[in-house]
Amino acid sequence: MASKPNIPKGTRDFSPVEVAKRNYIISIMRNHFEKFGYQPIETPSFENSDTLMGKYGEEGDRLIFKILNSGDYLDKVSSEQLQTINYKQLTGKISEKALRYDLTVPFARYVVQHQSEIEFPFKRYQIQPVWRADRPQKGRFREFYQCDADVVGSKSLWQEVELVQLYDSVFAELGLNGVSIKINNRKILSGIAEVIGASDKLIDFTVALDKLDKIGEDGVKKEMLEKGISEIALIKVQPLFNLTGTIQEKLEKLSTLLSSSEEGKTGIEELLFICDNVTKLGLKKSILDLDVTLARGLNYYTGAIFEVTAPKEVAMGSIGGGGRYDDLTGIFGLTAMSGVGISFGLDRIYLVLEELNLFPKTVTIATKVMFLNFDESHAFEAMKAIRTLRDNNIKAEMYPDAAKIDKQFKHAERRGIPFVVKEIEDSNFTLKDIQSGEQLQLNLVDLIKKLT
Structure with missing residues (x-):
């Protein structure tokens, strides 16, 4: 007996209902991206390995899915190299491509490759899947969509x-x-590392700090010690873990802590500009907050960094994040090209909306009306009417077989189709509302009005 098929851990199949809900989220994002002036692009699902490797830090590099070379992928590997079992040496010889880890680095590659065709500043959005060899858990998948909006070619903080x-x-x-x-x-974090005497450990410092919500203050300090950050430095950094108050109050306290760091003071000035103007312009539903322990462990961020968390009543990790990356295109040969961007976590946002019951009921209605099928002549009349309905942007279909009427009704109910046309006689249609049971006799013009 054949074994039951399955899919890899960390991936999912999506039902018609789930796809409809995901498309609802995507359509809202796309609408707002375009209202804000962002243009769509797409990049390949896999890139050359050297495009991706070394851009996300040591931990990020380990989560990149490598693709084996086609054909005899061991052709370039000697028997001596095989015996050493050194995976780092072997990887470069047997894998030259990798699935993209995010959309930002491929975007930087796109900008450099197409720079002569782009009008700067360039505002782009991108909605595509990415892959990470992470441990699957609630809200964390190995294949998931990112929805990004970025601007390159402008250093203006108005972009933030x-x-x-x-x-x-x-x-x-x-x-x-x-x-x-x-x-x-990130300039504030660099300034803190400077004043505590750990500038040479900046990456270790930020990677550990970024885990605060996962491993707690003690866990962060333990990891910092293991990475060679001194006890004295940890004493100096202690105020970070207890910083409270309004954004203005936090920035004032940081100004005292970073009084000897020019880079740190620049970071404070940038945050003050962003937060002050956001406050003056106002937000509709969201809350802006300064979190000085927020680090976002990706190496390419150089200025403001963002992380978005769901409403408190939902136990979920971040549902978005981003920041400024002044030097990213420089790694591909295009210098002095500042960029800033954000990402929406589609899959987690979906789970949040599901848990809070925020999807409109109409989202999952694929077909508005189904015509019953009695016989060939009736089916032909139904198809004529269906064509007119479709020309009027009404989602309509006919049950394909002249099956028992009860079976056809149950099919419509299970599909969530709200209306059924029972009969067609003298160009009049008997329309039944499945939910209420109400029946109406309508001509084609009135049928269109009713279903529109």
């Missing part, structure tokens, strides 16, 4: 202000109240 507004606009239309948009600045 606008991106906060973009987050807020999308979440407001989705009906999500109380979303927290956390903000920090």
